[in-house]
Amino acid sequence: MSMLEIKDLHVRVDNNEILKGINLTVNPGEVHSIMGPNGSGKSTLAQVLARRENYEITKGQILFNGKDLAEMKPEEAACEGLFLAFQYPVEIPGISNAYFLRAAVNAVRKYRGEDELDAMDFLPLVKEKMRLLEMDERFLNRPVNEGFSGGEKKRNEIVQMAVLEPKLAVLDETDSGLDIDALKIVSKGVNTMRSPNRAMVLVTHYQRLLNYIVPDYVHVLVNGRIVKSGGPELALELEDKGYAWTESEPVGAGR
């Protein structure tokens, strides 16, 4: 069974049709990259997958491990194993990273009928993941994302992903705004998480990320449709020729 199966997906936001018939199949173990110019619908796709309210599916279907994703609330999608790394992670002053993350882990565990973790079990786990992302342990006691630099926020998203161990990870422009050192650290974290049971969708504007996280498939999203799909070499071609090039090519269906 496919991990994710998107069929003829049409999505409307504030009365504008943003996605106009997306087809995409992602299998366990695969890494797909979705590239495209500004306003093409990349982030909308990511938000719809995470079940953001007011993103109305007007046509088509999304199956996540065979279940209808459109029927799920955001928390249900999360508990079923979907994770979105936000393009703009939200600041929550007044709640520590550690508290937030433990609440998340325990919500997921509860959903799965597992025992909740107490602080003693939880801390070693999260500290290990923080080392992987080269984040200082002091971040644990700082309020969620408050006062973090852009790069720290993105790394924090990957720490959350590493702790929550999703089946399907959607990374929405996690590379944007990162300097090369931070990009390497984030990529290392993501690569560590690649496994035959886990799939990833990397939404990105820049080819640069794909030097560090080599995808199995690259799709080009333009104006709400996937216009081209191929292997990693497609990203390099895009880098050379720019997105305008794809628009003159015949429309290709997603894999």
Add this chain to the structure above:
Amino acid sequence: MPKSAIVLDPAAQGATLTEEKFPLAYRTEFHDFSQRTSAQASWLIALRREGFTRFQETGFPTTHDEDWRFTNTSPITKTRFHLANADDSSVSAEDLKQEDLKQFGVANFACCLVFVNGRYSPRLSRIPALPKGVKLGGLAAQLAANETYVENHLGKYLNFRRDAFAALNTAFLEDGASLFVPRNTVVEEPIYVLYVSTSGKAALMDHPRNLIVAEAGSQATIVEDYVSLDNLEPAFSNTATELVAADNAVINHVMIVRENRQTNNISTLRIQQERSSNVSSHSILLGGGLVRNNVHPVLGGEGCECLINGLFMGNESQHLDNYMLVEHASPHCSSRQFYNGILAGQSHGVFHGRIIVHKDAQKTDAKQTNRNLLLSDDALIDTKPQLEIYADDVKCTHGATIGKLEAAALFYARSRGLDEASARHLLLLAFANECLERMNEGAVRDHVERLITEWLPNSTETAEKKSARQS
């Protein structure tokens, strides 16, 4: 004092005020009270008389008074309140047991003073051995013992000439918590004071008067916690605290209001700060029907620091009014005001933040922030900054925000697996925690945190009731 001096002439000033501004029943109450206390020190009798005279002149404020624009005092003015004495209470101080107080969390404090309907109960209180020279107990007892610090400070700071409730408190001044910390003495143990009101048969009022005198270089933490027990009738709790921090003294003051909805709680904290002293005031308003919280620090010596931190959480038809008056009277002082409000149901919150920088208070650094969350369409907040600056080299900032729970933050939390109720709970806790984090860690903050968590709706995760920062 000859008795004739305390018999009041109905034709005097008060007679020109309406019954609502000056209910005549207060005259009867004051007459009876004066007779009962007529044998006490003459300076004290004079102070009370002055208080009553001022009250008689000003009467209760109305919404026509600028300082009371958003708060209607009619739940107080239209009810006949009796001065509390043991006969009217459903539970008298003698009947109360330690067991009855357990629910309030008194066990968390080694040093605990208990007042029942405004009267100190030595039997229910426990005061451990304190550093040499520290005086702590009921004000009535300290007055009876002719403690000089009481006579030197009591009534010297509270502005009862302008404020009717402070005047009323002064008129009926009898008991309350009284603390004296001598020079360079540190009281490590937080001093926890529980005020229990137990009226049952009649509508009762009490006027606790607290006095805190901290000599140079001393340090202490005081918690005032106002609670109700088995109240059926309306109650009126009109408290006033005078806090004097001499040079370099460091004082933490916490006030918690969590009485029932029939209780009207008016409180005034008047802080007098001398050179380089450091005072923190934390107000936590969770209960009560009509609540007015006045905090009035005067930074009277160079280099003072004052933190005015507050959290008010309203529900149903509660009315929670915070009136801050911060007076910078000396150079190089800094004050920080942070008040967070969470308002649900049809509750009404008020934040009035007034800062006065006097002419000589150069290099003043004053900051004021009021943030509010409205959880329902019917909840209401009035927030009003007011800066009066008479010096020319100062830094004063103020800001207020009013909003709902942020949709983006809710989605973020839900996308991590928290259901909607838990996500809301988490964000409310986060908002309240901003205030908690400004308190020193320890038993007092843990106590306040428990109360806040109990207040929050949908606190389903009992295991999560522990500190957000402890995890």
